[in-house]
Amino acid sequence: MSNYLYILWIPLLPLATFVILGLFGRKYLSGIAGLLGTASLLTSTILSFVVAKQYFFVDGKVNGVFQKIVALKYTWLEFSPNVSIDLGIIVDPISVMMLVVVTSVSLMVHVFSLGYMKGEERFATYYAFLSLFTFSMLGLVLSANIFQVYMFWELVGVSSFLLISYYFNKPSAVAASKKAFIVTRFADLGFLIGILILGYYGGTLDIGLLIERFTSVHSTQFLSITSASFLGASMLTWGLTLVFMGGAGKSAMFPLHIWLPDAMEGPTPVSALIHAATMVVAGVYLVARMFPVFSMDETALNIITYVGAASALFAAVIACTQTDIKRVLAYSTMSQIGYMMFALGISKNGGENGLGYMASMFHLFTHAFFKSLLFLGAGSVIHMVHSNEMKDMGGLRKLMPITHIAFLIACLAIAGIPPFAGFFSKEEILTAAFQENKIIYGIALFTAALTSFYMFRLYFNIFWSKEATVAAHAHDAQGHDHGEGPWVMKLPLIILAACAVGVGFVPFSQLVTSDGAALDTHIDVVFSIAPVVLSVLAILLAASFYKKQNGKSDKVANAFGGFYTAATKKFYIDEVYIFITKKIIFPFIGQPIAWADRNIVDGFMLLVAKTTAKIAELIKGLQSGKVQNYALYFFGGVAALSILFIYIWK
Amino acid sequence: MQEIPLSQILFVSTFLFFIGMYGLFTRRNLITMLMSIELMLNSVNINFVAFNKYLFPDNLDGLFFTLFIITIAAAEAAVAIAIIINLYRSHHSIDVEDATEMKY
Numbered sequence: 001m002s003n004y005l006y007i008l009w010i011p012l013l014p015l016a017t018f019v020i021l022g023l024f025g026r027k028y029l030s031g032i033a034g035l036l037g038t039a040s041l042l043t044s045t046i047l048s049f050v051v052a053k054q055y056f057f058v059d060g061k062v063n064g065v066f067q068k069i070v071a072l073k074y075t076w077l078e079f080s081p082n083v084s085i086d087l088g089i090i091v092d093p094i095s096v097m098m099l100v101v102v103t104s105v106s107l108m109v110h111v112f113s114l115g116y117m118k119g120e121e122r123f124a125t126y127y128a129f130l131s132l133f134t135f136s137m138l139g140l141v142l143s144a145n146i147f148q149v150y151m152f153w154e155l156v157g158v159s160s161f162l163l164i165s166y167y168f169n170k171p172s173a174v175a176a177s178k179k180a181f182i183v184t185r186f187a188d189l190g191f192l193i194g195i196l197i198l199g200y201y202g203g204t205l206d207i208g209l210l211i212e213r214f215t216s217v218h219s220t221q222f223l224s225i226t227s228a229s230f231l232g233a234s235m236l237t238w239g240l241t242l243v244f245m246g247g248a249g250k251s252a253m254f255p256l257h258i259w260l261p262d263a264m265e266g267p268t269p270v271s272a273l274i275h276a277a278t279m280v281v282a283g284v285y286l287v288a289r290m291f292p293v294f295s296m297d298e299t300a301l302n303i304i305t306y307v308g309a310a311s312a313l314f315a316a317v318i319a320c321t322q323t324d325i326k327r328v329l330a331y332s333t334m335s336q337i338g339y340m341m342f343a344l345g346i347s348k349n350g351g352e353n354g355l356g357y358m359a360s361m362f363h364l365f366t367h368a369f370f371k372s373l374l375f376l377g378a379g380s381v382i383h384m385v386h387s388n389e390m391k392d393m394g395g396l397r398k399l400m401p402i403t404h405i406a407f408l409i410a411c412l413a414i415a416g417i418p419p420f421a422g423f424f425s426k427e428e429i430l431t432a433a434f435q436e437n438k439i440i441y442g443i444a445l446f447t448a449a450l451t452s453f454y455m456f457r458l459y460f461n462i463f464w465s466k467e468a469t470v471a472a473h474a475h476d477a478q479g480h481d482h483g484e485g486p487w488v489m490k491l492p493l494i495i496l497a498a499c500a501v502g503v504g505f506v507p508f509s510q511l512v513t514s515d516g517a518a519l520d521t522h523i524d525v526v527f528s529i530a531p532v533v534l535s536v537l538a539i540l541l542a543a544s545f546y547k548k549q550n551g552k553s554d555k556v557a558n559a560f561g562g563f564y565t566a567a568t569k570k571f572y573i574d575e576v577y578i579f580i581t582k583k584i585i586f587p588f589i590g591q592p593i594a595w596a597d598r599n600i601v602d603g604f605m606l607l608v609a610k611t612t613a614k615i616a617e618l619i620k621g622l623q624s625g626k627v628q629n630y631a632l633y634f635f636g637g638v639a640a641l642s643i644l645f646i647y648i649w650k
Numbered sequence: 651m652q653e654i655p656l657s658q659i660l661f662v663s664t665f666l667f668f669i670g671m672y673g674l675f676t677r678r679n680l681i682t683m684l685m686s687i688e689l690m691l692n693s694v695n696i697n698f699v700a701f702n703k704y705l706f707p708d709n710l711d712g713l714f715f716t717l718f719i720i721t722i723a724a725a726e727a728a729v730a731i732a733i734i735i736n737l738y739r740s741h742h743s744i745d746v747e748d749a750t751e752m753k754y
Contacts, residue, residue, distance in 0.1 A: 625750060626746065628674065628676075628678075628683075628746070631674065631675060632675050635671065635675075
């Protein structure tokens with residue numbers, strides 16, 4: 001077994017970039033900030049690929065099973081000999097897979113931003129934040145201790161906050177970043193309590209030990225956590241559900257998804273990073289990392305399954321009605337993450353029944369590539385048109401041929417058309433769902449068709465619909481013709497498009513499975529007829545609606561009536577939140593607490609302060625500053641003492 | 651000639667001391683306060699001389715102390731007058747109530 005310690009450099013390089021650019025970037029390095037960030041991430045990416053090659057193809061496998069390797073373990077805080085917080089690096093199939101995904105997508109985003117963010121005033125700061133974001137996510141996937149996961153989890157939250165509010169003079173961006181931060185923070189509260197429950201009963205925070213203790217049915221820890229119960233559910237269910245709540249917040253699962261569409265206020269490459277590689281997949285990764293424990297509890301798995309499936313369907317319906325292209329993509333991300341979640345939920349640990357787990361990770365892997373491609377393509381379009389609205393676009397296929405082809409490939413991939421990447425992973429998910437739960441399979445199939453429909457609605461609206469002229473779009477504020485963008489914006493599109501075609505052929509089931517042993521999967525042609533045919537039909541439907549401007553789509557929208565309006569308004573979830581916070585939490589909880597704080601807590605302190613001031617006012621007359629008065633007091637005192645000692649004391 | 655009893659001398663010195671003290675406490679004029687202090691010092695001098703003569707006629711300690719005190723008092727007067735002059739220069743007054751800058 002070789003030494004994997006050099007893996008430490010992968011997160012440390014972006015951290016160093018962040019420190020350097022954060023401290024000196026704006027003043028001294030603004031010219032080369034982008035190149036510096038990209039170069040350091042390129043090194044990380046190369047290292048990740050080296051690790052992946054080493055682990056998957058050289059020495060990760062022992063007796064046909066991939067091993068969990070703890071590459072580094074360092075005790076950071078020791079509370080007692082048994083309970084300590086360790087910092088560690090874990091190398092196993094999913095962490096290595098995530099390393100590759102995070103670094104390569106982040107690298108593409110770095111390169112793309114060289115063109116997209118060119119000329120921004122806070123260019124260096126932007127790259128510093130990107131590096132921090134990448135560092136946090138890399139740290140998260142490598143964490144060997146659940147508390148360490150939590151630390152990086154919060155770092156991911158704070159760096160997303162910084163990036164979403166990058167245009168901080170735009171009020172909507174500030175509101176969006178606050179919303180993202182508060183919603184995920186709220187979910188993290190559940191995560192923290194979940195960690196504490198698991199840590200309390202498990203007697204450790206180390207993920208490996210936790211898994212070991214909670215998966216053996218006869219261990220004392222397992223018996224104690226399952227026999228303790230609260231409100232009718234065992235503590236294991238509670239702990240896992242709360243941990244999942246944290247994951248649901250980060251992964252934008254219903255009903256904690258409200259921050260995700262608003263997070264589009266950040267620069268578009270950042271959206272690509274948030275949606276493809278960092279942040280939203282953190283929740284899926286967390287569940288996957290703790291999966292052996294989750295698989296011990298039926299209830300928690302059911303919650304994950306139904307929350308995931310509901311989010312997938314719900315987001316897909318909303319995505320059909322949105323007109324802001326980035327919002328469509330945001331809801332599609334939510335929908336795809338829903339797929340990954342329910343695939344985990346229906347899975348079992350180990351062997352043939354672990355198909356859902358493997359499918360979920362596979363989908364995470366492929367999704368990262370085509371979703372980042374979609375976002376970067378959208379960024380390229382927005383760069384051209386200077387608008388996010390579909391109605392401002394149309395007919396762009398001739399003006400931006402490369403973006404057009406790349407976007408088309410990404411749409412085909414997400415729609416699950418063979419032989420693009422999404423087909424393979426979605427196929428595995430559907431197979432797993434078909435084996436375990438027919439209702440979920442139905443939802444998944446319907447969502448898959450919806451996905452194809454809204455993706456091609458987007459595609460046709462941007463690139464077909466009406467005919468555009470060059471004069472209408474391709475110039476910037478100064479009236480210069482800037483065309484499709486510089487090569488640094490085209491290159492990532494081309495590379496990612498190649499990935500979106502190619503990564504489906506990675507023998508994923510041989511590499512990443514729930515128990516490390518290779519799983520034999522095959523594409524069943526008969527089985528894949530249904531989803532592919534449905535997707536193709538949905539694409540044709542979208543084409544008939546949107547390829548040319550005609551009234552068909554409006555007629556259908558009118559036919560749906562109230563349902564369509566509700567979907568356009570995102571099913572009023574935001575309004576429900578605002579109602580709950582403004583009408584219930586603020587007047588009935590917030591204001592009484594504020595009153596108590598102002599009048600009781602502050603009041604008591606004010607009373608103390610005022611009493612002190614009053615007494616001081618009373619006795620400060622004694623401090624007259626006149627030596628004669630002092631002398632008189634002194635004399636009085638001496639006289640009194642003399643009388644006391646001479647006549648009374650004796 | 652009949653000797654004056656010690657008690658009468660002590661009475662005079664006590665009387666003198668409290669006159670000085672009264673002056674020190676009630677007057678606001680620095681020069682008058684200085685004079686009051688001199689009165690108190692002199693009452694102490696009387697005590698020293700009287701006790702020396704009546705209790706230890708063979709020793710001269712009391713007398714020497716008195717001489718010392720007179721010397722110190724002269725020096726003290728010089729320093730005090732200097733302070734008073736400076737005060738007058740800055741405040742155009744030697745009333746202690748006019749110098750209130752350091753008051754709380």
